[in-house]
Amino acid sequence: MNIAVLFILFFFVISVLIGIQAKKGKEMNLEQWSVGGRGMGALLIFLLSAGEMYTTFTFLGASGSAYGEGGSIFSIVTYGCLATVISYWTFPAIWRYAKKHQLVSQSDFFVKKYQSPYLGVLVAVIGVIACTCYLVLQLKGLGYIVFATSYGAISSTAAIWVGAIGVTIFVIVSGIHGSARTAILKDILILGIIVFLGVYFPMHYYGGLQPMYEAIEQAKPNFTILPDQGMSVSWYISTVVLSSIGFYMWPHGFSPIYAASSEKALRKNSILMPLYQLILLFAFFVGFAAILQTPGLKGSDADLILLQLSKQDFDPWFVGLIGGTGVLAALVPCSMLLMSISTLLSKNIYSVFTPSATEKQIAKLVKYMVPLISLIGIYLTFQGGNTLFSLALIAYNFITQLAPAFFASLMKNNFVTKHGAFAGIITGGVIVSIMELGNIKIGQLFPYLPQAIKDLNVGIIALFVNIVVLVVVSLMTKNFTYTHQDTDDLETSTLEQKI
Amino acid sequence: MKKIYWLGIIPFLGFVVGALFTNKVTPYVLGMPFFHFWIVLWSVLTTGIMWVIYLLDPANEKGDSR
Numbered sequence: 001m002n003i004a005v006l007f008i009l010f011f012f013v014i015s016v017l018i019g020i021q022a023k024k025g026k027e028m029n030l031e032q033w034s035v036g037g038r039g040m041g042a043l044l045i046f047l048l049s050a051g052e053m054y055t056t057f058t059f060l061g062a063s064g065s066a067y068g069e070g071g072s073i074f075s076i077v078t079y080g081c082l083a084t085v086i087s088y089w090t091f092p093a094i095w096r097y098a099k100k101h102q103l104v105s106q107s108d109f110f111v112k113k114y115q116s117p118y119l120g121v122l123v124a125v126i127g128v129i130a131c132t133c134y135l136v137l138q139l140k141g142l143g144y145i146v147f148a149t150s151y152g153a154i155s156s157t158a159a160i161w162v163g164a165i166g167v168t169i170f171v172i173v174s175g176i177h178g179s180a181r182t183a184i185l186k187d188i189l190i191l192g193i194i195v196f197l198g199v200y201f202p203m204h205y206y207g208g209l210q211p212m213y214e215a216i217e218q219a220k221p222n223f224t225i226l227p228d229q230g231m232s233v234s235w236y237i238s239t240v241v242l243s244s245i246g247f248y249m250w251p252h253g254f255s256p257i258y259a260a261s262s263e264k265a266l267r268k269n270s271i272l273m274p275l276y277q278l279i280l281l282f283a284f285f286v287g288f289a290a291i292l293q294t295p296g297l298k299g300s301d302a303d304l305i306l307l308q309l310s311k312q313d314f315d316p317w318f319v320g321l322i323g324g325t326g327v328l329a330a331l332v333p334c335s336m337l338l339m340s341i342s343t344l345l346s347k348n349i350y351s352v353f354t355p356s357a358t359e360k361q362i363a364k365l366v367k368y369m370v371p372l373i374s375l376i377g378i379y380l381t382f383q384g385g386n387t388l389f390s391l392a393l394i395a396y397n398f399i400t401q402l403a404p405a406f407f408a409s410l411m412k413n414n415f416v417t418k419h420g421a422f423a424g425i426i427t428g429g430v431i432v433s434i435m436e437l438g439n440i441k442i443g444q445l446f447p448y449l450p451q452a453i454k455d456l457n458v459g460i461i462a463l464f465v466n467i468v469v470l471v472v473v474s475l476m477t478k479n480f481t482y483t484h485q486d487t488d489d490l491e492t493s494t495l496e497q498k499i
Numbered sequence: 500m501k502k503i504y505w506l507g508i509i510p511f512l513g514f515v516v517g518a519l520f521t522n523k524v525t526p527y528v529l530g531m532p533f534f535h536f537w538i539v540l541w542s543v544l545t546t547g548i549m550w551v552i553y554l555l556d557p558a559n560e561k562g563d564s565r
Contacts, residue, residue: 071522074538078514081545085510088549092558209530217524217532225534226522233522237515264559271553274510274545281539 005150007320012166012327015185019170019178019335026177030363033175034104034343035258040180042265047183048176048256049269050276051332053080054190056141059326062280064303066287070223072231073284077277079240083247084273091270092263093410094254105340106254107348110402113409116418117352122425124348126398127251128341132377133392134250135337139164139381142330144300148307149323151316160381163327167334168374172367176259179335186328191279193325198282201289201309209285216291224288234452238460245407245463246400252333252340338377342369394433400459401428404467420474428466432459503555510545517541 026032040048065073094109101112106127111120142163143156150159170178206212216223226233247253260266283306290297290305297305311319346365351357357365405421408414434440435458442461443454521537528536553559 071532071534074535077538077542081542082510082514085507085545085549088507088552089504210527213524213527213530213532222524224532225524226518233518236518240515240518267553267556267559271546271549274542274549278539278542281535 002151002153002316002320004316004320004323005153007317008146008150008154008323008327011185011189011321011324012163012331015182015328015331016166016170018181018185019167019331020173022170022177022181023174028173028175030104030359030366031102032177033363034339034366035098035255036176036180038099038259039261040256040259040265041261042268044180044183045256045260045265046269046272047187048180048259048336049253049273050187051179051183052250052252052256052336053277054187054279054329055333056138056145056326056330058190058194058280058283058329059145059306059322060141060303062283063287063290063306064300066284067290067297067305068287068302069231070220071225071227072236073287075236075239075243077280078236079243079247080277080280081274082240082244084270086244087248087273088267088270090248090407090410091257091260091266094257095260095263095266098254098258103258105343105348106249106251107344109254110405110409110421111348113414114405114416114418114421116422117348119418119422120348121352122422123402124251124344126395126402126425126429128344128349129391130395130399131251131337131341131344132373132380133395135334135341135373135377136380137392138330138334138337139377142327142334143381144304145307145326145330146323148304148311149319149326151311151319157382159327160378163330164334164374164378167331167338168371171335171338172370175339176255176336179332179339180259182328182335183332186325186332189321189325190329193322194279194282194286197306197310198285201286201313204313205289205293212285212289216288219292223291229451230455232451232455235455235457238455238457242400242457242459242463245403246459249399249402249406251344252336255336255340338370338373341373342366345369345373390437393436394429397432397436397459397462398425398429401425401432401462401466404428404463404470408470415478416470416474417477419477420470420472423473424466424470427469428462431465432462435462501556503552506548506552509548510541513541513544514538 026037031037062073062076097103097112098109101108103109103112105124107120107124110123111117139160143160146154146159146163147156170182174181202209202212206215213224226236257266286306286309290309294305294308307322310322343366346362346369350365351362402425404424405416408416408421441454442449442456442458446454517537522534524532524534526533529539531539
């Protein structure tokens with residue numbers, strides 16, 4: 001047993017205890033459990049949204065991609081900033097609507113806006129698959145981080161089991177309150193550690209930031225900016241536009257919005273969030289620092305670069321601190337994902353097909369589902385190989401394709417019908433999935449187009465088709481659906497329920 | 500739509516249109532390649548712009564938040 005193991009265990013136990021403690025003095029009905037009784041102030045909302053952003057990716061993929069891909073990694077900071085600009089207007093609108101109609105899941109929003117439980121099922125199925133894949137990714141990350149920072153003393157299998165059990169316990173007990181409380185500790189630690197490492201490594205190896213960049217420039221000219229082809233400027237712009245629109249379409253992204261105590265808390269959130277994106281910058285610095293120090297790493301090995309450099313240069317206690325922070329970076333998003341998945345499965349899928357289920361039964365079911373979903377997550381973490389990767393790619397692409405129907409629903413006079421929404425989401429999602437999975441490039445289909453168009457992110461083309469289909473189908477179907485902006489009851493005619 | 504909301508377009512212009520002209524390594528600013536500096540600069544400016552919008556937005560006059 002080394003000191004690093006002690007640190008990792010310490011932070012794990014502390015975070016689970018904080019998570020359980022968060023329940024204190026609260027009556028845990030479904031609304032308290034999944035959206036904190038809509039009573040969280042600006043600070044907790046900020047930490048919850050940051051909780052989704054700064055995950056194990058901050059320790060693994062962020063530095064790994066800077067190391068492997070160079071300048072294109074900066075698109076993440078850009079769309080993060082722009083997404084929060086958009087959120088200044090969308091979040092308060094979502095919040096008002098959710099409060100008025102007592103919504104608890106992202107799928108609820110679509111159900112109510114389009115008066116269609118079946119559109120809700122579609123959105124929920126996409127959400128469940130995407131969130132489960134994301135959960136698996138976080139558990140895998142947790143395994144990598146703990147195995148590396150414990151110097152191999154804790155196997156990644158053990159870490160994943162113990163971590164998943166811990167998070168399951170505090171999610172069942174405290175719901176979103178647990179996520180919010182643990183997020184406080186997590187964000188302080190991540191901020192401190194990543195900024196420190198991002199400053200330390202360039203100083204230590206090169207004597208400063210500029211000498212580091214100059215050395216990289218000499219060895220690999222133009223590596224730190226966007227290349228002329230591939231991930232070029234036009235790729236960057238299309239990716240940034242696509243991702244800033246799709247950024248907050250994730251089911252667990254809706255929970256902090258619903259949990260807010262006021263519109264103002266949400267608007268405050270969008271002031272600080274762009275600046276907060278810069279934490280990633282320091283993770284990139286670590287990746288850049290590693291380029292000339294440990295060259296030649298590929299794929300998942302590159303993702304371990306931050307941990308590897310840290311182990312080379314620091315004492316075990318500090319490595320343990322990084323490991324403990326990594327554990328928290330996995331547990332907070334995992335907790336929110338578990339809640340979202342179980343709410344979607346119970347409320348937006350199960351109850352639609354089991355109309356006899358009472359609200360009380362659903363509220364109970366939501367909690368009983370959590371351990372089951374954890375087990376499925378663990379199973380997929382160990383068993384899911386390339387199939388899982390493909391599934392994740394499809395699901396993530398589908399999530400972005402929810403955006404047109406979502407933004408349309410915010411309009412005062414929304415002309416989009418549920419049929420239009422349905423058709424748009426499916427068409428856009430199928431197009432992008434086929435192109436991504438088949439690795440079909442625009443250049444292959446249309447070799448004579450200018451390079452700038454060939455480099456466009458295929459998601460943006462799918463999004464465009466999505467919008468066209470959405471508009472056309474909506475105009476075609478507007479006569480046989482009601483305009484139901486203000487009706488509170490779901491219509492019951494059998495024809496309407498078909499879709 | 501309130502006039503002050505138009506300020507929200509500026510970050511998009513800065514990040515997206517700006518990328519057409521700033522994808523360069525030199526000059527180094529604050530030790531970073533110019534492209535990196537540009538994105539850092541706009542993250543900071545975006546926070547500033549959102550702050551101004553927040554302060555001038557009449558919607559924030561009523562109601563409190565903790």
